[in-house]
Amino acid sequence: MQELIKELVEKAGLSEASAEKAIETMLTFIKSKLPPMFSDKLEDLIQGKFDLSGMFGSGDDTPGDSPIDKLKGLF
Numbered sequence: 001m002q003e004l005i006k007e008l009v010e011k012a013g014l015s016e017a018s019a020e021k022a023i024e025t026m027l028t029f030i031k032s033k034l035p036p037m038f039s040d041k042l043e044d045l046i047q048g049k050f051d052l053s054g055m056f057g058s059g060d061d062t063p064g065d066s067p068i069d070k071l072k073g074l075f
Contacts, residue, residue, distance in 0.1 A: 005019045
């Protein structure tokens with residue numbers, strides 16, 4: 001989360017306290033829109049503890065590796 005705070009301080013000109021409050025407000029809003037099972041993952045993602053890259057394949061366009069291909073296999 002420190003990385004995000006740093007970005008807001010540098011790019012938006014916010015104080016560190018304002019950046020922290022902005023992030024807290026944003027997280028609360030987004031969590032209210034997500035199913036409960038995803039809210040802890042959002043927190044982990046912001047803190048750098050959760051990597052989404054495994055969900056979206058290797059990035060080399062291997063057939064069957066895209067999220068759409070994975071969904072097709074479910075039905």
